Amino acid sequence: MTVPASEQLSPAELMPLFSSVAIPYTGHRGARKCKWFGSDSERHYLKNPHPKFGPDDIEYSFNRHGYRCIEFDTRDTFDKDHLHLLTLGESHALGMGLPEELTYGYLVAQKIQAHTGRPVQHWNLSQGGISAEYIARILPTALAVLQPDFVILNFPNKHRREYIFDDGNYLTCGDGDQVAGSVYTVDRHEAVKKAHFEHAHEDSNTFNQWKLFIVCQRHLLAHKVMWAAQAGFGLPQRFNQYIAMQNLSPTRIMAIGKEAYEDNPGMWLARDGKHAGVAPHAGLADNIYQLFVREYTQELEQLAASQSQRTG
Amino acid sequence: MAERAMPSKVYGLRHYVFPRAPERLDIAKRWCLTDSRKAYRRRPHPLFGRWSIKYTLNHLGYRCAEFDQDIIADPSCFKLVVIGGSETFGVGLPADKLYVNLLATRLEHFTGKKVIAWNIGLPMAGSSFISRMLYPIIELLSPDFLFLNFPAHSGYREYFNDDEEIFFCEPGGLAQRRTISRFWDPEASRVDRAHLSLESDFNNTVSFYNDYCYCEFLCDYHGIDWLYSAPDIGGDTAAAVSFTPRKRVASRIHQFMQAGVYGESDEDLLARDFIHPGILPNQRFADAVLDAYVAGYSSGGRL
Numbered sequence: 179m180t181v182p183a184s185e186q187l188s189p190a191e192l193m194p195l196f197s198s199v200a201i202p203y204t205g206h207r208g209a210r211k212c213k214w215f216g217s218d219s220e221r222h223y224l225k226n227p228h229p230k231f232g233p234d235d236i237e238y239s240f241n242r243h244g245y246r247c248i249e250f251d252t253r254d255t256f257d258k259d260h261l262h263l264l265t266l267g268e269s270h271a272l273g274m275g276l277p278e279e280l281t282y283g284y285l286v287a288q289k290i291q292a293h294t295g296r297p298v299q300h301w302n303l304s305q306g307g308i309s310a311e312y313i314a315r316i317l318p319t320a321l322a323v324l325q326p327d328f329v330i331l332n333f334p335n336k337h338r339r340e341y342i343f344d345d346g347n348y349l350t351c352g353d354g355d356q357v358a359g360s361v362y363t364v365d366r367h368e369a370v371k372k373a374h375f376e377h378a379h380e381d382s383n384t385f386n387q388w389k390l391f392i393v394c395q396r397h398l399l400a401h402k403v404m405w406a407a408q409a410g411f412g413l414p415q416r417f418n419q420y421i422a423m424q425n426l427s428p429t430r431i432m433a434i435g436k437e438a439y440e441d442n443p444g445m446w447l448a449r450d451g452k453h454a455g456v457a458p459h460a461g462l463a464d465n466i467y468q469l470f471v472r473e474y475t476q477e478l479e480q481l482a483a484s485q486s487q488r489t490g
Numbered sequence: 491m492a493e494r495a496m497p498s499k500v501y502g503l504r505h506y507v508f509p510r511a512p513e514r515l516d517i518a519k520r521w522c523l524t525d526s527r528k529a530y531r532r533r534p535h536p537l538f539g540r541w542s543i544k545y546t547l548n549h550l551g552y553r554c555a556e557f558d559q560d561i562i563a564d565p566s567c568f569k570l571v572v573i574g575g576s577e578t579f580g581v582g583l584p585a586d587k588l589y590v591n592l593l594a595t596r597l598e599h600f601t602g603k604k605v606i607a608w609n610i611g612l613p614m615a616g617s618s619f620i621s622r623m624l625y626p627i628i629e630l631l632s633p634d635f636l637f638l639n640f641p642a643h644s645g646y647r648e649y650f651n652d653d654e655e656i657f658f659c660e661p662g663g664l665a666q667r668r669t670i671s672r673f674w675d676p677e678a679s680r681v682d683r684a685h686l687s688l689e690s691d692f693n694n695t696v697s698f699y700n701d702y703c704y705c706e707f708l709c710d711y712h713g714i715d716w717l718y719s720a721p722d723i724g725g726d727t728a729a730a731v732s733f734t735p736r737k738r739v740a741s742r743i744h745q746f747m748q749a750g751v752y753g754e755s756d757e758d759l760l761a762r763d764f765i766h767p768g769i770l771p772n773q774r775f776a777d778a779v780l781d782a783y784v785a786g787y788s789s790g791g792r793l
Contacts, residue, residue: 195695314700342692373684379650381501389621393703420711 192346198322204244205360218275218450229444247302261298263287267332271304275448285463294481307358309338310390321401333409336387404474434461511551512656525582525763538762554609568603574639578611582761592776614658616646617701640720644698659685739782746771
């Protein structure tokens with residue numbers, strides 16, 4: 179975990195699968211801070227300036243592994259008072275085109291902090307363009323390494339599939355032309371996309387999404403964490419028996435506050451003009467927080483009570 | 491690919507529809523894939539002649555009895571279901587020498603009930619096949635004991651086309667990998683080439699692990715008596731890799747195939763194609779599964 183990303187990493191170091199000590203690297207590994215990232219590009223901004231966010235208003239800060247959070251090896255430095263919230267999802271959860279402190283994961287962490295009186299560290303392991311396979315691959319490792327108290331999962335659309343190569347790099351293909359890769363996989367995009375479409379099948383994708391959600395649910399229950407998720411399955415009603423439906427946030431992020439803010443792009447959209455903006459993130463954060471309060475009333479009360487005892 | 495309003499039959503996502511076996515599998519009455527007439531001519535098996543093996547399939551394409559509603563509903567009948575790959579199907583082996591049917595006989599002695607064995611094993615089937623079949627099996631066959639035999643290699647995959655045809659693909663680098671003619675079967679050839687271009691150990695491990703976790707969740711959710719046999723997956727197998735060891739049959743059928751370990755000859759250890767497990771490995775594997783079942787589920791003990 180302490181190997182600098184600039185060093186040559188072996189495939190096993192890049193992609194430690196289901197490890198209890200090491201989280202896999204992403205496709206844009208290497209600690210860095212930047213003003214533009216992914217679809218939130220300067221080029222797009224110059225053509226379509228955002229009413230609320232200027233060029234210097236957003237900073238993307240990535241850790242050595244390429245995630246938008248602090249370094250993983252700082253996890254051991256937190257005292258027992260701290261609570262930990264893990265967000266695992268796609269570009270909305272990453273906060274594409276938004277400052278970190280306005281992303282819904284961060285906002286939920288703030289609300290839990292206010293509720294319990296205990297500091298909450300937000301670990302955002304989301305990536306743009308990922309698939310359900312990414313979530314199911316990262317989740318067991320993240321649960322073991324980061325030991326979060328709260329988890330938020332945001333499942334992307336079911337057409338996306340992830341392919342990992344022998345060199346430890348990976349990319350995701352979706353429907354249409356969508357390929358989410360990295361500089362390490364750019365030479366393979368076309369070939370993989372062609373193979374991906376050879377195998378693409380509507381029901382296979384539907385089943386895969388549902389299966390991977392169940393896999394994630396199994397990991398979450400095994401680790402006894404408090405969790406909430408956003409996902410859609412498109413399956414007959416009887417398949418819901420396996421899903422903890424009460425833990426699902428019913429509204430997709432882009433549907434939250436649509437009527438109220440659709441005509442106000444400054445609030446409705448992020449700086450890139452594609453992803454959810456301030457208002458949907460705040461609305462979703464509220465929904466998820468209410469879900470936590472409703473489903474885990476006792477647990478949250480215990481956390482708050484033990485903190486108030488400690489602080490007198 | 492075209493969007494469909496309803497989930498397809500291959501996934502068994504509709505009520506009361508049990509998925510068919512792929513019609514593209516090359517299973518004839520007397521020969522099946524690696525257990526071919528050509529291979530037999532080249533190397534005849536001392537115990538099995540050309541008429542010794544008959545691949546009798548039910549109307550859905552599985553090597554077992556029909557899925558009879560009367561049997562499913564009969565509480566006096568013990569329902570054994572085994573899902574797996576070619577070892578479970580019994581390539582190169584008569585049905586009565588197959589571990590699935592030997593296990594059924596042993597269970598009959600043990601339980602004192604009539605045991606019906608439904609063999610949902612297919613050659614070239616992988617963990618994705620097992621996970622796809624699990625829901626319809628649980629819903630429609632209501633097994634008393636379910637055994638999941640994950641194949642030794644996690645590189646087997648299945649794919650579908652819009653006509654609901656199923657394509658089973660083998661891992662690359664297999665010695666006995668079948669060749670698909672680009673001329674005679676261009677679609678299967680394309681699917682196979684795409685499969686090979688996307689294959690990696692990482693993908694295989696991820697796919698197998700997810701399939702296993704899904705199966706475990708469903709079996710436990712329904713409170714089924716179940717066991718499994720699976721290859722070890724590489725890497726750090728500590729807390730994050732949470733296989734359920736108490737459900738795992740300690741031995742794999744391939745471990746009984748290693749020549750010299752027990753001092754037997756190839757003819758006892760190998761099936762007619764000299765690739766798949768023969769008579770002795772099947773007998774020993776049936777014993778191992780029964781032992782695990784008895785240890786886990788007999789006399790009120792629950793795993």
